[in-house]
Amino acid sequence: MRTPHVSIVLAVLLALGLFFGNNVENGPNAFITLGVMNGAVYGLVALGIVLVYKGTRVFNFAQGEFGTIGAYFLFMCLSSGLPFWLGVIIAIAGTLVLGLALERVVIRPLIDAPRINVLVATIAITLALIGLEILIFRIEPQSLRPLMPALDAAGNPAGITIFELTIEPQRLIALGVFAALGGLLAWFFSRTDLGLAVLATSQDSFATKVVGIGVPRMSRFIWGVSAVLGAVAGILYIPLTGTLIPAVMTSNILIPAFAAAVIGGMTSLPGAFIGGIVIGVVQSVGGWAGGHFTIGDKTLNLVVFGVEHVMIFVVLLVVLLARPQGLLGKEA
Amino acid sequence: MTTAEPTVTVPVAPEAARWRPDTRGWGVRVAAIAVLVGIVSWRLATLEGLWADHISQAVIFAIIGLSLNVILGYTGQVSLGHHAFVGLAAFVAAQHVTERAGCLPEEGCTAAPAGAFAVAVALAILSGIIASGLLGIVALRIKGLYLALITLTYGFVAVNSIFEIPSLTRGGAGMPAPRPEVFLTDHRYMVFCIAALGVCLFIDWRFLASRIGRAVLAIKNSEPVAASYAVNVTAYKLMAFMLSGAFAGLAGALFAYRRQIVVANDFRFESALLWVLMVVVGGLGKRAGVVIGSMFFALFPYLIDLATPLSDLLSKLDRDPEEFTLLIGPGLALLTMIKFPGGIAEQIRPLTNWFAGNRFTMHPDGKSRHKAGLLSRVRGNSTPPPEEST
Known part of the structure; x- marks a missing residue:
């Protein structure tokens, strides 16, 4: 088992960073913490991406937009006066229905098409969903209430403080949900018959048909679960940024999430977890280092714009060229 | 002890002569093309200003479509980062004319010097080639889905x-790109764009017919087979990438001078994804289809405007036709992939086939396709394949 090894090494590195960062004024500690928290959301979307890839060998570009749609469902429910918990249920159910419908209408007819065609189809789905959002909600930023308020009753920031950074309750919930879902899915794929059937379908759909597993059923299942994962990610992430506009999840989360999935090896659920955290930390610390890079006592001006975005590109490229199977990747 | 082998003469079916039209047939075809070209150029010559601008936009989209077609259609890879190439080239073109040649609109400069304009276009093409070449050098060992992901990230x-670099883009305000004196009117600029499209079509045609084009197609068919015939896979893919970058660069320059200002917001990932879809709708690897598909994607908001009942309905609903771009485009692409693989190119094939000097038939591949597999498709005419001799 390599999984624990990699996890331990990463944890040690993270701890070392935190330890040495502690002695630096304005050190990277807060950024590392922030990175871990952002990474949780990346990882949540990455879980959906990995799930679809594991089950159908397809890159699902619509995963981010499932989140925006879910958030919009919640937004509609809340603005029509429904209680929050009911809104969350309706949002998840609505996205689930949408995911199943898309699977039936778009993915099923393309089940035997080349994978690159299915990729383009998911791109088309993404754009169509964005178009739908623009048409219905206009390009106007809306706000979405978090699960738990960021301020307590006395008006003080709620949550816990780690390294001079107060973590909102919403972020903690995101991290918890992320870890729980990741564990649940990992258990599902390694311990249940249905999980095994899904994996078998992705490897050889003809052979699975022969042993009596319905390929369409597996595809439907995968897309349903990934739609739910997307909706959960959207509901958890949108209140953190405060703005809900069309395409927000695709433009902010999808690429880091894909990078996280690739780092984890595309097929590994714990890999997606670790990848999400790694990308979050790399982005956050990259942004910090870009602003604080010093040689001697001369502070270098920030030459590269958007360091945190460049970091993703570099990390992705290095992983794909040097270790295409990712940290924990293996076939199925 | 040898026994004389009975000599068997295998009757070889004579190679079916390709059907060619007679003189009258050619005459009709040439006349039809002449009439088509005549009508189109007459319509274009009498266009009023606004529509000339729309046509310029459509032509620019067509060049972008051709650029993507080189990657999608010829090499079989997916580039989702074309907005980066086009946008970079647009900014380079604009920046050369304003910042370096010193034609600043805020200082009253209305028309760029022709020389600076020519250099700017050349620089834009070069920037496209360099950007795609650099990306290609680093990323072309990565294939398929992962390459799509890398280009998206790029x-x-x-x-x-x-x-975000202020000296290149002037932040959010945008970089002005004044046109030269010659192309100051929208109509003349449209003619310039159409000429550029013509050049691209010619280069694309010659590229595909060349050694490089054949190699690229071979790689698309099967990379291991091509490599085993000593085709340098990465090098040829890189060349295709750079050609695509050159087209994208030209399109970027044209884009910049069409609006006469370049804003970073014009180049979002949505546009890159939409460009990919328009090539799919047009028909991968098919020049004519790609041009028609791309032009349709650029023009259909204006076409909706032309249809009065439809535009009345939209204005009653307080909706802009352009808001439907992101709905209709993907919808068409999905329809193409699920129901009409081959896209527009496949639908117009009876016509293009006829123009190319074949018999007119609604099914250019013929029914014989099912009998003889791929063999009968080599020429695309309806001659039945030679009977199997026994």
């Missing part, structure tokens, strides 16, 4: 990093 980085 576009993401370009938008968030390169397009």
Whole structure:
């Protein structure tokens, strides 16, 4: 088992960073913490991406937009006066229905098409969903209430403080949900018959048909679960940024999430977890280092714009060229 | 002890002569083309200003479509970062005319010097080649889905990093790009764009017919087979990538001078994804289809405007036709992939086939396709394949 090894090494590195960062004024500690928290959301979307890839060998570009749609469902429910918990249920159910419908209408007819065609189809789905959002909600930023308020009753920031950074309750919930879902899915794929059937379908759909597993059923299942994962990610992430506009999840989360999935090896659920955290930390610390890079006592001006975005590109490229199977990747 | 082998003469079916039209047939075809070209150029010559601008936009989209077609259609890879190439080239073109040649609109400069304009266009093409070449050198060992992901990320980085450099883009306000004196009117600019499209079509045609084009197609068919015939896979893919970059660069320059100002917001990932879809709708690897598909994607908001009942309905609903771009485009692409693989190119094939000097038939591949597999498709005419001799 390599999984624990990699996890331990990463944890040690993270701890070392935190330890040495502690002695630096304005050190990277807060950024590392922030990175871990952002990474949780990346990882949540990455879980959906990995799930679809594991089950159908397809890159699902619509995963981010499932989140925006879910958030919009919640937004509609809340603005029509429904209680929050009911809104969350309706949002998840609505996205689930949408995911199943898309699977039936778009993915099923393309089940035997080349994978690159299915990729383009998911791109088309993404754009169509964005178009739908623009048409219905206009390009106007809306706000979405978090699960738990960021301020307590006395008006003080709620949550816990780690390294001079107060973590909102919403972020903690995101991290918890992320870890729980990741564990649940990992258990599902390694311990249940249905999980095994899904994996078998992705490897050889003809052979699975022969042993009596319905390929369409597996595809439907995968897309349903990934739609739910997307909706959960959207509901958890949108209140953190405060703005809900069309395409927000695709433009902010999808690429880091894909990078996280690739780092984890595309097929590994714990890999997606670790990848999400790694990308979050790399982005956050990259942004910090870009602003604080010093040689001697001369502070270098920030030459590269958007360091945190460049970091993703570099990390992705290095992983794909040097270790295409990712940290924990293996076939199925 | 040898026994004389009975000599068997295998009757070889004579190679079916390709059907060619007679003189009258050619005459009809040439006349039809002449009439078509005549009508189109007469319509274009009498266009009023606004529509000339729309046509310029459509032509620019067509060049972008051709650029993507080189990657999608010929090499079989997917580039989702074309907004980075086009945008970079647009900014380079605009920046050369304003900042370096010193034609600043805020200082009253209305028309760029022709020389600076020519250099700017050349620089834009060069920037496209360099950008795609650099990306290609680093990323072309990565294939398929992962390459799509890398190009998407590249576009993401370009938008968030390169397009943020103030000296290139002037932040959010945008970089002005005044046109030269010659192309100051929209109509003349349209003619320039159409000429550029013509050049691209010619280069694309010659590219595909060349050694490089054949190699690229061979790689698309099967990379291991091509490599085993000593085709340098990475080098040829890189060449295709750079050609695509050159087209994208030209399109970027044209884009810049069409609006006469370049704003980073024009180049979002949505546009890159939409460009990919328009090539799919047009028909992968088919020049005519790609041009028609791309032009349709650029023009259909204006076409909706032309249909009065439809535009009345939209204005009653307080909706802009352009808001439907992101709904109709993907819808068409999905329809193409699920129901009409081959896209527009496949639908117009009876016509293009006839123009190319074949018999007119609604099914250019013929029914014989099912009998003889791929063999009968080599020429695309309806001659039945030679009977199997026994």
